[in-house]
Amino acid sequence: MIAIQFGHYSLLASLVLAVFGIGASIFGALRRRADLVAAGRNAAVGVFWLVSGASACLVYLLMVRDYRVEYVAGHVNNTLNGFYRFSAFWGGQEGSLLMWLLLLCVYAFVVIRQNRDRNLELMPYVTSTLMATALFFLVILNFVTPPFDTLAAPPADGRGLNPLLQDWGMVIHPPNLYLGYVGFAVPFAFCIGALASGKLDTDWITSTRRWTLFAWFFNGVGILLGGAWAYKELGWGGYWAWDPVENASLMPWLVGTAFLHSVMIQEKRGMLKVWNVSLIIITYALTIFGTFLTRSGIISSVHAFANSSFGWAFLVYLLVALVISFALMIWRLPQLQSEHEMESFFSREASFLLNNVVLVGITFAVFWGTIFPVVSEAVKGVKVTVGPPFFNQVNVPIGLLLILLCGAGPLFAWRRTSRKQMNRSFVYPSVVAVGALLVLVLFGVHHVYAALAFGLCAFVVGTIVLEYWRGTSSRVRHQGERIARAAWELTMRNKRRFGGYIVHLGMAILFVGVAASSAYQEVGEVRLRLGESFALDGVRMRYEGIRESATPQYRSAFARLGVYRAGYRIGEVEPEKRLYFTPPQPTTEPGIRRGARSDIYAVFAEADTDGTATFKFMVNPLVNWVWAGGVVFTLGSIVCFLPERWGRRRKKRA
Amino acid sequence: MEILGAVIALGAVGAAFFYTIRPIMRPETARGVLADEDSAQPLSNRELTRLLMEREQAYKNIMDIEFDKEMGKLSDEDYSQMMAPARAQAVEVLRRLDARGVKEGMAPLQMNEREAAQAAARLEIKHPPSGKAAVEKPPTLDERLEAEILRYRKNPGKSGDEPADPSPDEQEKSMKPRFCASCGNAVDEADNFCSSCGRRLS
Numbered sequence: 001m002i003a004i005q006f007g008h009y010s011l012l013a014s015l016v017l018a019v020f021g022i023g024a025s026i027f028g029a030l031r032r033r034a035d036l037v038a039a040g041r042n043a044a045v046g047v048f049w050l051v052s053g054a055s056a057c058l059v060y061l062l063m064v065r066d067y068r069v070e071y072v073a074g075h076v077n078n079t080l081n082g083f084y085r086f087s088a089f090w091g092g093q094e095g096s097l098l099m100w101l102l103l104l105c106v107y108a109f110v111v112i113r114q115n116r117d118r119n120l121e122l123m124p125y126v127t128s129t130l131m132a133t134a135l136f137f138l139v140i141l142n143f144v145t146p147p148f149d150t151l152a153a154p155p156a157d158g159r160g161l162n163p164l165l166q167d168w169g170m171v172i173h174p175p176n177l178y179l180g181y182v183g184f185a186v187p188f189a190f191c192i193g194a195l196a197s198g199k200l201d202t203d204w205i206t207s208t209r210r211w212t213l214f215a216w217f218f219n220g221v222g223i224l225l226g227g228a229w230a231y232k233e234l235g236w237g238g239y240w241a242w243d244p245v246e247n248a249s250l251m252p253w254l255v256g257t258a259f260l261h262s263v264m265i266q267e268k269r270g271m272l273k274v275w276n277v278s279l280i281i282i283t284y285a286l287t288i289f290g291t292f293l294t295r296s297g298i299i300s301s302v303h304a305f306a307n308s309s310f311g312w313a314f315l316v317y318l319l320v321a322l323v324i325s326f327a328l329m330i331w332r333l334p335q336l337q338s339e340h341e342m343e344s345f346f347s348r349e350a351s352f353l354l355n356n357v358v359l360v361g362i363t364f365a366v367f368w369g370t371i372f373p374v375v376s377e378a379v380k381g382v383k384v385t386v387g388p389p390f391f392n393q394v395n396v397p398i399g400l401l402l403i404l405l406c407g408a409g410p411l412f413a414w415r416r417t418s419r420k421q422m423n424r425s426f427v428y429p430s431v432v433a434v435g436a437l438l439v440l441v442l443f444g445v446h447h448v449y450a451a452l453a454f455g456l457c458a459f460v461v462g463t464i465v466l467e468y469w470r471g472t473s474s475r476v477r478h479q480g481e482r483i484a485r486a487a488w489e490l491t492m493r494n495k496r497r498f499g500g501y502i503v504h505l506g507m508a509i510l511f512v513g514v515a516a517s518s519a520y521q522e523v524g525e526v527r528l529r530l531g532e533s534f535a536l537d538g539v540r541m542r543y544e545g546i547r548e549s550a551t552p553q554y555r556s557a558f559a560r561l562g563v564y565r566a567g568y569r570i571g572e573v574e575p576e577k578r579l580y581f582t583p584p585q586p587t588t589e590p591g592i593r594r595g596a597r598s599d600i601y602a603v604f605a606e607a608d609t610d611g612t613a614t615f616k617f618m619v620n621p622l623v624n625w626v627w628a629g630g631v632v633f634t635l636g637s638i639v640c641f642l643p644e645r646w647g648r649r650r651k652k653r654a
Numbered sequence: 655m656e657i658l659g660a661v662i663a664l665g666a667v668g669a670a671f672f673y674t675i676r677p678i679m680r681p682e683t684a685r686g687v688l689a690d691e692d693s694a695q696p697l698s699n700r701e702l703t704r705l706l707m708e709r710e711q712a713y714k715n716i717m718d719i720e721f722d723k724e725m726g727k728l729s730d731e732d733y734s735q736m737m738a739p740a741r742a743q744a745v746e747v748l749r750r751l752d753a754r755g756v757k758e759g760m761a762p763l764q765m766n767e768r769e770a771a772q773a774a775a776r777l778e779i780k781h782p783p784s785g786k787a788a789v790e791k792p793p794t795l796d797e798r799l800e801a802e803i804l805r806y807r808k809n810p811g812k813s814g815d816e817p818a819d820p821s822p823d824e825q826e827k828s829m830k831p832r833f834c835a836s837c838g839n840a841v842d843e844a845d846n847f848c849s850s851c852g853r854r855l856s
Contacts, residue, residue, distance in 0.1 A: 010663065017674060021674075039675055046670035049670060050666065050670055418728075421729050421732070
């Protein structure tokens, strides 16, 4: 009971403190009252402690299975192990909102600590912006979906966690995505701080560069983990379905990517100030929009919390945030003029701008496709669902252009590149790309988009190799270093640039995987008797038997399938069908034999009484390249994130 | 049990509220006035910090142009056309630093904003602004820029690696940079080859 009351009152008190914090910070900044600004800051710190306390209480209540609390009774049960009881914190509506708020408060706390003696002009507004976001979530958590509501008659056992969420991928995917989503609130808050205070130099950008990178990285990793989970758990053989909620997580990442590139132009050349402000406002709005999509109930999705009906609150908040942000931007327009003009179309700046336009274009297409069912229902009264064909048709060509830019951008110099230099830079990557394309076409790759994607990815890799070769050989010549040391030093001395190239390399690998697995996936559905086999894309699968097992949570049946290639047995897969007891729900666990060339993916659809069983088989070529690309993407992001001086060789003192 | 819960919750909430309003209650901060700019530093410090950060940006621009040249993205003509304004900007920052009595080598290179603020505070104590402007002869600034760019390029990182106040000998040495006879690029005393054109140095 102590934990329940503590949690309940902490959230209520946090709401009061957040309101006070917003008022004191803004009033203090406007009236130049240091005491009020300090009080506002302390209020934010107080909210952090109280919300942390409330979160700890909810985790504790889940761990001890206190079924008096409605949320606990609804999301854990007697058989659920500790790992999933902990993850039930973000497994439901109220808990996930509380986690959103907790992360926001942790970020606010860290930002306040980091900026104790800097950005003092901006900080009152930063604090109030972060607290305004916190206030919105506090209102929901206090008055709409309180996590500490109790039941009059506590049940003996809880309803348990959705079986689909009982997977390690689902345990770490939401926190990753949330780390990203909530993280974008920090650069947004600094942007609002800069607009409100009028301190519109690049300080707000340099101060939040790492925050942006952090949020963007976790948003990206969250998306990839979500894909990995869908592939392993949902049993339809893919990792991306243009589901509204998947789209919602992709959109802030795309605009965040645009922002990460375009801030470099502002830092270096004092250009695109209005554009950068707009991008971060839109990124923040898209994170709120994404949270709204999962809770509004307006769009059907595997991810949606179906029974929620407070989407309107998100829309109102979103609208208010957008109006205030853009009003501030318009008010400051005279101070947001570019310091320089774009000198040439053939420059790094121009290529970054083009990549921004492409990224925002993809975002718009995804946004339109996502909300189209709602718009069509509102306008024509008919809900027209937009499926993957629309998204693929629109986004694949734009995506190809994006890969081209990913390869071309690094070959331009800042300001301008002369035609001669450009020819010199472009020749090697282009030869690699055309060579790769010809070889692939000769070897039977005739899918136009896939071939183009492979060729362009080869172009990106060619560019990165060329950049590394030029930089490394220059260091070998001038510094007398060995090649490996020179490549290391080159990366460590230019972390942002070469870390970025490693991220590009990761994306190229990922795109190869995406192109191959979408264009060349082979699917077959078949009913087999014991001992019969089925061939697909040179692989034969033989149904060899069924075995059953049971755990306290579920009963399952495994179908054993021998996998043969060219007559030789290369292994076996065991797709599984599970029946969870509480809540009673069947799930399908595919049997996957992973390989660098292709994955063999088998789904056990059903077993009949006559001894036959129905299977769905898939051969997914190069799908592991998607995950490998994700690993390289992670490495590159870490390089970008490392402190500037880390990893360099120290000069010996004379 | 319920009473105990309420008491603990109220205690925590009370502590948070007290912590929040403490700045308003304390006599030393009561009705304290927020300074016009970043108030943790006196005005002269803040100007110095800004100048040091401007110096960082100017050097980074020069390094970027040099890096693009080294990577084969800039022709000689483009290189000289871009380098001229970048160097002019850096010389201007050096001139303004000079006017503040901050000579080359006094403040470490490759600083972030926090380190620049700390360096500014240190310099402020050692070399308070005297009001005597630009005592150095202007032509030497260009040479000093060469030396500093070199130092920037060679700087292995940690600001502590470089003594804040080099000895007069060291200053003398870095004030006299060597240039490549072939392309005119500034080179280090210890270099055997030019970092720009690769020609062996005498």
